[in-house]
Amino acid sequence: PSHFTNLPQIPTDEPFAVNASYIKDTYPKKVNLGIGVYRTNKGDPWPLRVVEDAEKAIYNAQDISRHEYLSIQGDREFLRLAADLVFDFNSVQPCADTTQSGLDRVTSIQTVSGTGANRLGAEFLTRNISPGNVWIPAPTWANHHTIWDLAGVPRKEYPYYNSSTGEFNYEETLQTLRTSSSKNDILVLHACAHNPTGADPSREQWEGILDVCKEKGLIPFFDLAYQGFASGNVGKDGWAIRRFFEEGGIEFVVAQSFSKNFGLYGQRVGALHVVSSSSAAQGVSDDILAMLCHLVRGEYSMAPRGGAEIVRRVLGNKELRARWVEDLDTMSTRILSMRKALFEELVALGTPGDWGHVVKQIGMFTYVGLSETQVFAIRERHHVYMLKSGRISISGLNETNVRYVAMAIDDVER
Ligand code: PMP
Numbered sequence: 001p002s003h004f005t006n007l008p009q010i011p012t013d014e015p016f017a018v019n020a021s022y023i024k025d026t027y028p029k030k031v032n033l034g035i036g037v038y039r040t041n042k043g044d045p046w047p048l049r050v051v052e053d054a055e056k057a058i059y060n061a062q063d064i065s066r067h068e069y070l071s072i073q074g075d076r077e078f079l080r081l082a083a084d085l086v087f088d089f090n091s092v093q094p095c096a097d098t099t100q101s102g103l104d105r106v107t108s109i110q111t112v113s114g115t116g117a118n119r120l121g122a123e124f125l126t127r128n129i130s131p132g133n134v135w136i137p138a139p140t141w142a143n144h145h146t147i148w149d150l151a152g153v154p155r156k157e158y159p160y161y162n163s164s165t166g167e168f169n170y171e172e173t174l175q176t177l178r179t180s181s182s183k184n185d186i187l188v189l190h191a192c193a194h195n196p197t198g199a200d201p202s203r204e205q206w207e208g209i210l211d212v213c214k215e216k217g218l219i220p221f222f223d224l225a226y227q228g229f230a231s232g233n234v235g236k237d238g239w240a241i242r243r244f245f246e247e248g249g250i251e252f253v254v255a256q257s258f259s260k261n262f263g264l265y266g267q268r269v270g271a272l273h274v275v276s277s278s279s280a281a282q283g284v285s286d287d288i289l290a291m292l293c294h295l296v297r298g299e300y301s302m303a304p305r306g307g308a309e310i311v312r313r314v315l316g317n318k319e320l321r322a323r324w325v326e327d328l329d330t331m332s333t334r335i336l337s338m339r340k341a342l343f344e345e346l347v348a349l350g351t352p353g354d355w356g357h358v359v360k361q362i363g364m365f366t367y368v369g370l371s372e373t374q375v376f377a378i379r380e381r382h383h384v385y386m387l388k389s390g391r392i393s394i395s396g397l398n399e400t401n402v403r404y405v406a407m408a409i410d411d412v413e414r
Helices: 014-024 049-061 076-087 113-129 143-151 170-180 203-216 239-246 281-299 306-315 318-349 356-360 372-382 402-413
Strands: 106-112 134-138 155-159 186-190 219-224 252-257 269-275 365-367 391-393
Touching: 049 306, 049 318, 076 106, 076 239, 076 252, 076 269, 076 306, 106 113, 106 281, 113 143, 113 219, 113 252, 113 269, 113 281, 134 143, 143 155, 155 170, 170 203, 186 203, 203 219, 203 239, 219 239, 269 281, 269 306, 306 318, 318 356, 318 402, 356 365, 372 402
Parallel strands: 134 155, 134 186, 186 219, 219 252
Antiparallel strands: 106 269, 252 269, 365 391
8 A cells, every 4th residue: 555545636737748749649740839938930949049159158167166056045146137137227237226226125036937936926925924815817827826726825816818809808807806806915917928818918907907906905926937038128028017116115026937038948047026115125125035045945945056147147248138139039020920920821711700819919829719629629630739728839830830720720610
């Protein structure tokens, strides 16, 4: 007999399971629109050129300390640059007066990428402010469910997506939060490029979300997994967070990932930023950091250093940073052109339905609008793999397969 015979059955993680089925499939024209990773026009992974150069430079420097432990907080220079990317403090040339820039309101710690930042943020808030509920968008990145369940906070959903317009469901979201949320509840928000729908709030709508957070005393929790990857412009993709920051009085957290915008998926590079209100800033930052370090020390001591060193080198160097922006442009432009190509193919085929949302939505993913039955049919008949919600990863499309995919969608739509 084993101690482990009565373990509860855990459902398999869908994106990784779909990917495994795709790999097993031997059909030559198979297409993988499941997993959210960038692929080139040939369907290959793409190490960013600037990342490859930074890796070579790190190796060539032959620093004998390069595999030593970091501090529990992580690489502090990396964290300064990471915070600068989010909040735009201009700390690349640091302003001596941190109070003036607002930098003293932000407490940052290095994490095991965006997932680790979400998890650490959930643990930190749960233990220290005892939220009644966490509000997550319906639908959302499925791991939000797991993360908040592990933290033990009751989950509630707000109606994020309007499937008839393919847009963010602003009115109903506000209505739900106004009538049903309570003080100290947490509000999970995708800062840009909402996963899985690709539908984002407009700037006016962000103002409304900010108002409701203030009105109801909610704690916004920004998940920032696609800064610069969505539009190619880091400022534009980070706008909502900076807007909330400028507000001064509101306290919130940001889970930042460098998986997509640096193509460092397996390196696990990220940060958690806890923002306190301007009036409290000086008083609480040390205690916040001590608590975050305590949680990290008991879990895994510190985040890994290799990937963070690459990001630090790139963000901290004017020339490399400019080249990173070019690489971001390469990725986001290809994604946008594939959205357009898919849209045009579907329109040319006269596929029943309105496909405008494919070009209106942004980032890696789109809710293409297929039912679960159609998703299984397209996999069976055409070997096109996507999540059962009908989420497709646009980066799996390329000039060679986009017509084939459009024809497959057309087939299951008729
Ligand atoms: N949040 C969202 C919304 C995501 O889409 C992802 C990546 N799939 C993540 C967080 C975290 O990714 P990682 O842990 O690789 O940074």
